[in-house]
Amino acid sequence: xxxxxxxxxxxxxxxxxxxxxxxxxxxxxxxxxxxxxxxxxxxxxxxxxxxxxxxxxxxxxxxxxxxxxxxxxxxxxxxxxxxxxxxxxxxxxxxxxxxxxxxxxxxxxxxxxxxxxxxxxxxxxxxxxxxxxxxxxxxxxxxxxxxxxxxxxxxxxxxxxxxxxxxxxxxxxxxxxxxxxxxxxxxxxxxxxxxxxxxxxxxxxxxxxxxxxxxxxxxxxxxxxxxxxxxxxxxxxxxxxxxxxxxxxxxxxxxxxxxxxxxxxxxxxxxxxxxxxxxxxxxxxxxxxxxxxxxxxxxxxxxxxxxxxxxxxxxxxxxxxxxxxxxxxxxxxxxxxxxxxxxxxxxxxxxxxxxxxxxxxxxxxx
Amino acid sequence: xxxxxxxxxxxxxxxxxxxxxxxxxxxxxxxxxxxxxxxxxxxxxxxxxxxxxxxxxxxxxxxxxxxxxxxxxxxxxxxxxxxxxxxxxxxxxxxxxxxxxxxxxxxxxxxxxxxxxxxxxxxxxxxxxxxxxxxxxxxxxxxxxxxxxxxxxxxxxxxxxxxxxxxxxxxxxxxxxxxxxxxxxxxxxxxxxxxxxxxxxxxxxxxxxxxxxxxxxxxxxxxxxxxxxxxxxxxxxxxxxxxxxxxxxxxxxxxxxxxxxxxxxxxxxxxxxxxxxxxxxxxxxxxxxxxxxxxxxxxxxxxxxxxxxxxxxxxxxxxxxxxxxxxxxxxxxxxxxxxxxxxxxxxxxxxxxxxxxxxxxxx
Numbered sequence: 001x002x003x004x005x006x007x008x009x010x011x012x013x014x015x016x017x018x019x020x021x022x023x024x025x026x027x028x029x030x031x032x033x034x035x036x037x038x039x040x041x042x043x044x045x046x047x048x049x050x051x052x053x054x055x056x057x058x059x060x061x062x063x064x065x066x067x068x069x070x071x072x073x074x075x076x077x078x079x080x081x082x083x084x085x086x087x088x089x090x091x092x093x094x095x096x097x098x099x100x101x102x103x104x105x106x107x108x109x110x111x112x113x114x115x116x117x118x119x120x121x122x123x124x125x126x127x128x129x130x131x132x133x134x135x136x137x138x139x140x141x142x143x144x145x146x147x148x149x150x151x152x153x154x155x156x157x158x159x160x161x162x163x164x165x166x167x168x169x170x171x172x173x174x175x176x177x178x179x180x181x182x183x184x185x186x187x188x189x190x191x192x193x194x195x196x197x198x199x200x201x202x203x204x205x206x207x208x209x210x211x212x213x214x215x216x217x218x219x220x221x222x223x224x225x226x227x228x229x230x231x232x233x234x235x236x237x238x239x240x241x242x243x244x245x246x247x248x249x250x251x252x253x254x255x256x257x258x259x260x261x262x263x264x265x266x267x268x269x270x271x272x273x274x275x276x277x278x279x280x281x282x283x284x285x286x287x288x289x290x291x292x293x294x295x296x297x298x299x300x301x302x303x304x305x306x307x308x309x310x311x312x313x314x315x316x317x318x319x320x321x322x323x324x325x326x327x328x329x330x331x332x333x334x335x336x337x338x339x340x341x342x343x344x345x346x347x348x349x350x351x352x353x354x355x356x357x358x359x360x361x362x363x364x365x366x
Numbered sequence: 367x368x369x370x371x372x373x374x375x376x377x378x379x380x381x382x383x384x385x386x387x388x389x390x391x392x393x394x395x396x397x398x399x400x401x402x403x404x405x406x407x408x409x410x411x412x413x414x415x416x417x418x419x420x421x422x423x424x425x426x427x428x429x430x431x432x433x434x435x436x437x438x439x440x441x442x443x444x445x446x447x448x449x450x451x452x453x454x455x456x457x458x459x460x461x462x463x464x465x466x467x468x469x470x471x472x473x474x475x476x477x478x479x480x481x482x483x484x485x486x487x488x489x490x491x492x493x494x495x496x497x498x499x500x501x502x503x504x505x506x507x508x509x510x511x512x513x514x515x516x517x518x519x520x521x522x523x524x525x526x527x528x529x530x531x532x533x534x535x536x537x538x539x540x541x542x543x544x545x546x547x548x549x550x551x552x553x554x555x556x557x558x559x560x561x562x563x564x565x566x567x568x569x570x571x572x573x574x575x576x577x578x579x580x581x582x583x584x585x586x587x588x589x590x591x592x593x594x595x596x597x598x599x600x601x602x603x604x605x606x607x608x609x610x611x612x613x614x615x616x617x618x619x620x621x622x623x624x625x626x627x628x629x630x631x632x633x634x635x636x637x638x639x640x641x642x643x644x645x646x647x648x649x650x651x652x653x654x655x656x657x658x659x660x661x662x663x664x665x666x667x668x669x670x671x672x673x674x675x676x677x678x679x680x681x682x683x684x685x686x687x688x689x690x691x692x693x694x695x696x697x698x699x700x701x702x703x704x705x706x707x708x709x710x711x712x713x714x715x716x717x718x719x720x721x722x723x724x725x726x727x728x729x
Contacts, residue, residue: 009515031695122587122692128407194587194691348590348694 006034011350013042019116019354020361024338031346036339040332043365051325056082056291057156059325064150066327067363069112071151072105072141073305074363078325079154080235081301081312085293086156094158094283095236100274101144101153102236102303103267104171107178108137109306110260110267114185117257117355121198126188133181136174143167157285168275175268182264190258199253203341203353206251213340214333217308218259219357223251229304241273253356260358263306290320307331307358331363376478377485384484385458392618393423399684406688433607438512441604445511450605450612453504457619460497463490464626465552467636467668468559471661482636482665483552490551491543494627495536498582501616502528508613509601521601523695524584524591530699531581531588534706538575541568541717542631555635563641565632567720570713572632574706576682579624581702583617586687590695625679626672633675636668 011024021042027035047066051059063078064071076098083090090098111134118126138148143164145153153159189195205215207223220227228245230238246262248255295318302311308330317323334357341353397412397419404411412419437446467482474480487493502525509521542564543549546557558564565572581588591601605613629635638654640647652658656667693701 118691122589123690124403125407125688128409132408188689189691192690194693197697198691198694346694346696348692 004030019359020364022335022354022359022361022364024350026347026350028347033342033345033347033350036342036350038335038338040335040361040364043361045366047366048325048327051322053321055320056322059322060154060156061150061152063327064152065362066329066366067305067307067310067331067360068149069360070105070109070306071149072101072153073109073303073310074327075151075154076102077301077303077305077310077312077327079156080303081299081314082156082291084301085297085299085314085316086287086291088157088285088287090158090236091282091285092237092279093281094285096274096278097159097163097283098154099236099238099241100171100271100278101141103270103274104137104140106267106306107264108134108141110264111137113260113306113355113358117352117358118189120351120355121195123189123195126185129181129185129188133178140167140171140174143170155284156291157287158283160284162283171271172275175271178268179265182261186261190261196254198349198352199257199356201250202253202345202349203356204250204252205337205341209340210251210337213337215308215337215357216330216333217304217306217358218256218263219308219334219337221245221259222248222256224249229302229309233302235301235303238270240277241270243270243273253352256356292318292320294318305330307360307363308334310363327366329363329366331357331359331361332366335359335364372478376480380480380484381462384461388458388461388619388622389615392615392622393427395618395622395680396426396614397423398680399687402681402684403688406685427611430608430611435607435609436604438514438604440513442511442513445507446604447609449504449508449511450609450616451504452507453501453616454612454619456497456499456501456504457616457623460494460623461626463487463493463551464623464630465555465635466672467665468555468655469552470657471636471664471668473661473665482668486550486552488548488550488553491539491549491554491627491631494551494623495532498620498623499529499532501620504613504616505601508605512601512604514604517601517603520591520603524601527584527588527591527695527698527702528582530702531578531706534574534702534710535578535582537707537710537714538571538578539631540710540714541571544714544717544721551630551635555630555637558634559637562645563632563634563637566641568632568713568717571710571717572628574710574713575631576624576628576679578702578706579628580683580686581698583620583624585617585621585683587690587693588698590692590698621680621683622676625676625683628679629672629675636672638667638671639674 007028009026009028011026013021013023015022023039023042025037025039026033045065047062050062054062060075060078063074066074111130115127115130115134118124118130141151142148144167145151145161205223207225210220210223211225216227224247226245226247229235231245243266246259246266248259293316295316297316298314300311300313302309304310309328310330311328313324313326313328314322315324337357338353341357342350345353400422401411401419412422415422415425437443462484463486465483465486469481472479472481505521505528506525509518509524512518542554545564545567546554548554548557554564584592601613638651640651640654654667656663
């Protein structure tokens with residue numbers, strides 16, 4: 001009689017919900033997904049190759065454009081790697097300032113995640129509420145380094161600028177109202193039956209598979225794996241601060257959502273502690289004008305970007321340009337998990353899952 | 367006068383005027399939607415075109431009229447043209463029985479009788495529900511005629527959703543029919559005038575009816591078939607210009623139809639806002655309904671009350687749209703078939719038991 005065949009559909013690079021130029025080739029059996037094949041490369045700009053032709057300092061602006069929603073984290077990984085390569089000790093004040101900025105970046109990035117994830121699932125209003133908060137964060141960043149999105153705020157050996165006068169006061173004011181705002185978002189979403197039905201049980205992945213696929217960040221922690229670079233291999237002075245890492249239990253989209261909401265609260269905690277304990281002193285260590293690391297030197301530096309473990313592997317050949325810069329991007333590895341996550345789900349869930357693993361194509365494609 | 371004039375020409379003109387007023391209302395409904403949702407989202411909404419943006423709908427209509435009217439090559443031309451018309455006509459036709467004033471507000475102009483409804487069919491509710499079902503044809507035909515994968519899938523999903531929710535839509539108001547003993551919309555409101563507003567007696571039916579209505583209209587949170595962030599952009603992907611405007615109109619007019627039905631069946635139609643407690647203070651409803659001023663005043667008062675009530679129901683529609691995320695398609699169908707139908711059947715049984723108990727206590 002009639003035979004049903006599988007439908008192969010393209011969720012093209014231009015799509016309102018794929019967070020950038022991601023192309024997904026979906027094989028559907030009716031409405032159920034049989035296979036998801038991500039096709040990437042539409043935003044590949046050859047950053048790793050470009051870095052080989054630039055001096056170490058000139059690579060930093062390139063890293064901004066990798067994960068443009070969390071540019072500071074990308075800057076941080078790269079600059080940390082160079083500092084490790086040439087053996088520079090960052091002054092304590094600069095380290096604490098970096099922690100403040102990194103956690104502020106985490107809050108900013110999670111706000112954009114919340115906005116777009118909510119919008120994709122249909123909660124339009126949360127998009128505007130989260131962006132209202134994000135505007136305040138971007139104003140803070142602009143007050144610090146002059147840019148809203150691509151900061152280039154770090155320098156090899158520390159930071160270029162002090163916090164401007166009154167900046168810390170503004171930051172504290174923002175943090176004072178952040179908990180009520182997060183509660184507002186939770187009121188709209190966490191207990192909402194529709195939200196729960198769309199996110200609970202969607203995209204469940206167990207810890208073993210997640211580790212095998214190389215997932216990191218909230219995507220991994222949702223499955224119950226207690227891995228956060230800030231606790232596992234503390235960098236800057238994260239070891240001195242008192243904060244919790246939210247861990248999920250079921251590994252579904254709802255858990256990942258709750259984790260990121262809680263991470264915003266924990267980031268606020270870290271920033272307040274850091275502002276309190278801010279030591280005095282210089283903010284930039286003395287580094288040679290032309291950075292020429294010894295030939296054959298290698299360095300690998302990991303940070304916890306809002307999306308996962310972002311690390312940079314640097315190899316030097318003795319010249320003033322790096323021989324090889326390898327950016328291990330969290331989004332690339334997390335995107336690998338998408339086919340496993342969406343097995344057996346429906347088309348509408350794919351959109352929720354892309355939002356849940358929180359990818360930025362600049363980071364995926366480099 | 368000549369029966370042709372009284373029974374054909376006058377209702378025809380009445381219908382034309384009603385349709386024109388309705389189209390204006392729908393245009394401003396789109397404006398209200400944009401403004402209300404904007405304010406809920408900490409934005410302002412359109413405020414450039416005309417004073418405070420009030421001419422925005424006019425600009426939208428003009429834009430849609432002057433847009434290029436593109437018909438896809440492979441589309442079935444005749445069906446492509448007809449589909450939007452079918453969808454819109456069906457929803458406008460539902461307004462023939464919706465009363466916006468009481469039978470006391472009948473006007474006599476030049477010897478012709480003009481009542482505040484085009485027709486008082488004694489199967490009024492049935493008529494409205496049946497005509498709305500014809501609107502589904504428009505969607506299916508639209509999706510089919512586009513001759514393209516995605517609109518067809520979207521159209522089928524929309525249509526399946528609409529016909530699934532017509533069952534609870536109809537079942538929910540059986541309680542109302544049982545209590546009032548009539549299916550004529552005018553008589554139901556008159557019952558509410560004599561007794562009390564039906565939402566006191568049928569609260570659960572009201573909730574079911576409203577939710578089924580929202581799902582019928584493909585409105586949030588049941589708007590997956592036409593959501594922008596989904597794979598299929600819905601049955602109206604290939605439509606542009608005025609044909610698209612027709613589909614758009616059909617959706618919004620259907621919203622007004624459902625709101626008008628809710629108001630007529632549960633909230634007293636043209637009756638002044640006394641919430642059915644008017645018998646306690648008989649002077650107030652008499653004052654508010656314009657009974658002192660004769661038919662013209664009564665008509666204006668009735669229209670005013672209907673307008674305010676429908677406005678509030680539409681505000682509820684928009685409020686829900688701004689707040690809730692979207693249901694996934696299978697969850698949507700689940701709710702319709704596995705929850706709402708058994709719930710409405712249970713409510714019918716309960717209403718029947720209630721009526722029997724009431725009659726037993728009375729006698």
